[in-house]
Amino acid sequence: MSEALVASQAPGTDTPVPGASGARQFWRRLRVQRAALVAAVVVALLVLVALAAPLLTALEGQDPTTYHPSLIDSARGGVPIGSFGGIGADHWLGVEPQTGRDLFARLVYGARVSLGVALAATVVQVAIGVAVGVASALGSRWVDQLLSRTTDIIVAMPLMIMSLALLAIVPSSFPRPVLVTLVIGLIAWGNIAKIVRAQTLTLKGLDYVSAARLSGWNTWRIARRELLPGLAAPVITYAALLVPMNISVEAALSFLGVGVKPPTPSWGQMLTSADVWYQAAPQYLLLPAGALFVTVLALTVLGDGVRTALDPRAASRLRVGTGRKSESESENGTGTGKEETA
Amino acid sequence: MRQPSVVARRVAAASVSLVVAAGAAACGPKDNDAKGSGGDSAPHKGGTLSVLNSEPQQDFDPARLYTSGGGNVPSLVFRTLTTRNRENGAAGAKVVPDLATDTGRPSKDATVWTYTLKKGLKYEDGTPITSADIKYGIERSFAPELSGGAPYLRDWLVGAADYQGPYKDKTGLSAIETPDARTIVFHLNKPEGEFPYLATQTQFTPVPKSKDTGTKYEEHPISSGPYKVVKNENDGEHLVLERNTYWSTAVDAERKAYPDTIDVRSGLDSSVINQRLSASQGADAAAVTTDTNLGPAELAKVTGDKELAARVGTGHFGYTNYIAFNPTVKPFDNVKVRQAISYAIDRSSVINAAGGSALAEPATTYLPNQKSFGYEPYDLFPAGRTGNPEKAKELLKEAGYKSGLTLTLTHSNDKNFETSPEIATAIQDALKKAGITVKLQGLEDNDYRDKIHSVKTEPGFFLAHWGADWPSGGPFLAPIFDGRQIVKDGANFNTGLLNDKSVNDEIDAINKLTDLDAAAKRWGALDKKIGEQALTVPLFHPVYKRLYGKDVKNIVISDWTGVLDISQVAVK
Numbered sequence: 001m002s003e004a005l006v007a008s009q010a011p012g013t014d015t016p017v018p019g020a021s022g023a024r025q026f027w028r029r030l031r032v033q034r035a036a037l038v039a040a041v042v043v044a045l046l047v048l049v050a051l052a053a054p055l056l057t058a059l060e061g062q063d064p065t066t067y068h069p070s071l072i073d074s075a076r077g078g079v080p081i082g083s084f085g086g087i088g089a090d091h092w093l094g095v096e097p098q099t100g101r102d103l104f105a106r107l108v109y110g111a112r113v114s115l116g117v118a119l120a121a122t123v124v125q126v127a128i129g130v131a132v133g134v135a136s137a138l139g140s141r142w143v144d145q146l147l148s149r150t151t152d153i154i155v156a157m158p159l160m161i162m163s164l165a166l167l168a169i170v171p172s173s174f175p176r177p178v179l180v181t182l183v184i185g186l187i188a189w190g191n192i193a194k195i196v197r198a199q200t201l202t203l204k205g206l207d208y209v210s211a212a213r214l215s216g217w218n219t220w221r222i223a224r225r226e227l228l229p230g231l232a233a234p235v236i237t238y239a240a241l242l243v244p245m246n247i248s249v250e251a252a253l254s255f256l257g258v259g260v261k262p263p264t265p266s267w268g269q270m271l272t273s274a275d276v277w278y279q280a281a282p283q284y285l286l287l288p289a290g291a292l293f294v295t296v297l298a299l300t301v302l303g304d305g306v307r308t309a310l311d312p313r314a315a316s317r318l319r320v321g322t323g324r325k326s327e328s329e330s331e332n333g334t335g336t337g338k339e340e341t342a
Numbered sequence: 343m344r345q346p347s348v349v350a351r352r353v354a355a356a357s358v359s360l361v362v363a364a365g366a367a368a369c370g371p372k373d374n375d376a377k378g379s380g381g382d383s384a385p386h387k388g389g390t391l392s393v394l395n396s397e398p399q400q401d402f403d404p405a406r407l408y409t410s411g412g413g414n415v416p417s418l419v420f421r422t423l424t425t426r427n428r429e430n431g432a433a434g435a436k437v438v439p440d441l442a443t444d445t446g447r448p449s450k451d452a453t454v455w456t457y458t459l460k461k462g463l464k465y466e467d468g469t470p471i472t473s474a475d476i477k478y479g480i481e482r483s484f485a486p487e488l489s490g491g492a493p494y495l496r497d498w499l500v501g502a503a504d505y506q507g508p509y510k511d512k513t514g515l516s517a518i519e520t521p522d523a524r525t526i527v528f529h530l531n532k533p534e535g536e537f538p539y540l541a542t543q544t545q546f547t548p549v550p551k552s553k554d555t556g557t558k559y560e561e562h563p564i565s566s567g568p569y570k571v572v573k574n575e576n577d578g579e580h581l582v583l584e585r586n587t588y589w590s591t592a593v594d595a596e597r598k599a600y601p602d603t604i605d606v607r608s609g610l611d612s613s614v615i616n617q618r619l620s621a622s623q624g625a626d627a628a629a630v631t632t633d634t635n636l637g638p639a640e641l642a643k644v645t646g647d648k649e650l651a652a653r654v655g656t657g658h659f660g661y662t663n664y665i666a667f668n669p670t671v672k673p674f675d676n677v678k679v680r681q682a683i684s685y686a687i688d689r690s691s692v693i694n695a696a697g698g699s700a701l702a703e704p705a706t707t708y709l710p711n712q713k714s715f716g717y718e719p720y721d722l723f724p725a726g727r728t729g730n731p732e733k734a735k736e737l738l739k740e741a742g743y744k745s746g747l748t749l750t751l752t753h754s755n756d757k758n759f760e761t762s763p764e765i766a767t768a769i770q771d772a773l774k775k776a777g778i779t780v781k782l783q784g785l786e787d788n789d790y791r792d793k794i795h796s797v798k799t800e801p802g803f804f805l806a807h808w809g810a811d812w813p814s815g816g817p818f819l820a821p822i823f824d825g826r827q828i829v830k831d832g833a834n835f836n837t838g839l840l841n842d843k844s845v846n847d848e849i850d851a852i853n854k855l856t857d858l859d860a861a862a863k864r865w866g867a868l869d870k871k872i873g874e875q876a877l878t879v880p881l882f883h884p885v886y887k888r889l890y891g892k893d894v895k896n897i898v899i900s901d902w903t904g905v906l907d908i909s910q911v912a913v914k
Contacts, residue, residue, distance in 0.1 A: 067694075069691055072698075075699050077698045097639070097642070099695065168786055261784060262770075263770065277639040277642075279639070
């Protein structure tokens with residue numbers, strides 16, 4: 001019952017306050033969205049695959065870096081011998097042209113890079129974005145001006161070009177995955193800072209925050225205890241959508257040759273080597289492309305589901321977690337909109 | 343499979359050119375109505391040949407072009423004192439007379455070279471070609487605004503070091519004499535037995551002083567060859583050449599010039615060029631490319647298709663891809679470490695990374711595997727096909743690296759199958775077996791080139807390649823191993839920083855030889871001697887494979903250029 005109360009307490013502010021029970025409510029709302037559920041399962045599987053990469057490749061009996069010159073036809077440009085790129089019991093997804101490296105192993109190890117870098121970069125983006133957004137909303141006029149204009153500059157900067165420039169100037173002895181993470185994280189935090197600032201400004205005017213201030217709490221305590229919980233929903237929503245974007249950016253940087261260094265496999269790097277092989281060895285291109293497609297799609301759908309589950313207006317359309325309808329009824333649809341709470 | 347077909351085509355092409363010569367003698371040289379008499383075996387005269395290229399024919403001025411043997415398209419318009427022999431294979435690596443009656447008459451110490459022009463040579467406007475025009479053409483190439491050519495003339499001609507060209511200095515170069523309209527004499531400041539090779543470059547093209555328009559000359563250079571420029575759009579992006587009626591095979595033994603028109607288009611993506619040539623539709627049936635090779639993936643497709651495979655020209659250009667060491671960087675100062683890497687290298691995986699056995703041949707010598715370079719086969723640190731990690735480990739132990747070694751290999755990030763990450767990764771994998779951990783340092787291509795060619799920033803262990811300006815040991819070994827050519831500030835190519843008196847002296851001695859075959863043998867022996875120092879690990883010599891259209895006939899591919907000679911091609 002309490003969730004419903006919370007949700008209806010602040011209609012129109014998009015701010016359910018998640019706590020222990022908030023998480024339960026969130027889960028109930030997410031669960032009824034089938035697409036999001038499927039996407040969540042896919043994402044969970046991908047994460048599992050990435051974590052278990054050494055185990056999976058050991059099971060296959062391969063590793064991502066060993067060359068197998070006997071499996072490719074050197075006289076024909078190094079095209080894999082055998083049908084479908086040399087797919088077989090030893091090499092589940094065939095081998096790479098020109099090297100004979102195992103594609104399954106490279107694909108699952110590539111998932112580590114893609115997901116690892118994307119998730120870590122998201123953490124960096126969220127941390128910076130929230131800090132700047134909150135400081136900007138709560139600070140003096142000058143602080144706000146300074147931080148907001150900085151944010152504007154960051155938002156206006158072309159992400160790919162800045163990343164390319166930064167990756168080119170840092171000495172190559174710096175660990176590459178960490179560098180790629182930092183570059184993506186440090187360049188693409190602008191939007192999240194703007195959202196957090198706007199949200200904080202809204203929250204700042206609400207009664208319970210005013211009450212806290214009147215009772216003598218300092219700004220830091222208000223931010224931590226009263227504002228941050230209110231920011232969780234938009235931040236989580238935006239972060240969920242940032243992850244697939246970061247995966248695309250990492251892949252694009254690797255594609256352009258400034259991502260992780262060989263022989264560490266990454267999907268973007270596989271794509272760049274594979275693009276000329278689309279006719280002679282199509283699976284070589286299709287595997288990393290498919291992996292990227294599925295991952296980005298699943299994360300985007302999941303992100304969308306998260307947004308829906310955290311948005312009380314959208315959630316009410318789901319008729320779940322508002323306390324009005326039972327879950328079983330709402331399984332059948334996303335509502336008509338007529339019964340929306342005003 | 344591939345070798346016999348090349349041989350077969352060479353024989354076929356040779357017999358075809360014999361038939362042509364006979365036919366030409368019978369019915370007279372000129373005239374484009376010779377198709378009836380020739381029958382099926384004689385190449386068809388007339389038609390339009392399309393050239394599909396990625397790079398434009400930029401700065402189409404004989405003073406500014408940097409070519410080997412006069413270039414492919416430029417050689418259609420610019421004749422030179424000597425030129426490359428237009429024949430298949432090794433015979434095509436010979437230098438032969440072009441405007442001159444012979445390849446040059448040297449003085450006893452090869453410091454003075456005399457040439458006599460053929461009779462009846464004319465420009466596209468019918469005016470005669472004189473030796474003074476050749477002198478003027480060379481003088482122009484010294485003008486700062488017409489830079490771009492090779493540096494040899496400035497280095498070799500007496501008193502040319504500070505010459506600024508005929509626009510500023512009206513007196514001209516005293517090192518070149520023209521006692522009469524058909525004679526030209528060159529005075530060199532040191533013996534250069536290979537001067538005839540240099541005289542193939544476009545700087546030796548006659549330029550009539552009265553027609554010289556300075557930097558605008560490239561828009562309409564006055565032709566001495568079989569074709570004249572009728573259109574030059576966007577600085578060589580689209581070039582249209584038509585027959586020069588004052589040229590004939592009677593005064594040119596090398597060029598055949600069968601088509602009436604040559605249409606050169608550039609700015610095309612390499613995959614587009616290969617796609618269009620393989621489809622060979624419409625005008626593309628009479629198309630060739632002078633700058634785009636088949637890549638490994640394209641080769642995989644082409645070799646699976648008999649019709650396409652029959653339309654691939656295979657050639658060898660003198661070129662070596664290798665690992666370079668800088669012996670001033672530890673641990674590469676230790677010859678045992680360099681030897682260990684030589685033993686550990688797996689050439690089969692490197693070759694696969696470079697495009698496979700059809701696009702690269704294993705190299706154990708620094709000189710290219712061709713006779714004209716003086717190639718003498720040697721394998722001083724035999725690694726076999728896939729490397730000898732045991733021997734490498736042994737040497738490392740002797741060098742004091744019992745528990746292995748960690749090195750950084752510098753390469754370019756460009757996807758060029760030469761110095762690319764793919765090659766570097768293959769080396770990394772091979773050296774792992776010998777207990778050497780290789781870290782890769784991939785640099786942006788320009789940055790990479792700057793770094794490896796500067797004494798101050800040169801890394802210890804990197805990928806490199808070298809191709810010569812003409813097919814001889816001289817321009818292959820001297821810039822890389824002559825200690826006097828180490829450039830302290832500026833572009834340095836002696837990356838091994840070798841300054842060995844015996845090597846320098848031998849280079850001087852060979853340069854005195856005017857018997858090029860004898861010189862070739864000495865270059866081969868010198869290469870082996872330098873090889874003992876393990877300053878490089880030769881990896882592979884590339885093989886060029888290029889598609890041409892269905893209607894393209896009379897393919898001639900010399901070892902000088904490794905690519906189809908456009909002056910020999912006929913279209914149906």
